[in-house]
Amino acid sequence: MDTNAVLDIGLQGILVAGMLSAPILITALVVGFAISLLQSITQIQEVTLSFVPKTIAVAVALIVSGHWMISEIVSFTRMLFDKIPALIGGG
Template sequence: MDTTAVLDIGLQAVILAGKLAAPILITALVVGFSVSLLQSITQIQEVTLSFVPKAIAVAAALLIAGHWMISETVSFTTQLFERIPSLLGG
């Protein structure tokens, strides 16, 4: 196994991690910004007002994108297992 193969696998893993984290992070960012904007407009500074909607939205994002996230992970793992013979030089 040469260094280019290791770098290629590492790059694919980092890209996959970014793709898997994006729906959750973007949802939390949008909801957090919206609640923060609402808090600044109404001057309500309640901690649970910023946490509860964000937790509910992230849970909804996981329910919606969960199947896609699992299928992407399984696909990546399957590709890695298929590459084992070529990585070992066979």
């Protein structure tokens, strides 16, 4: 196993982690921004106001993109298991 293989697997792992976290993070960012904008327009200074809508939006994002997320992580794991013989040096 050489350093290029390790770097390739690490890069692919980071990319998969970024792809899997993107729907949740973007949803939380958009909802948080919208609530903050609403708070600044109405001058409501309640810190905990964005918690419930953000939690609901993240739950909906998980429900909508959950199947895709699971299939991506399963395909990444299968790809890693398929690479084991080549990494060990047997093929």
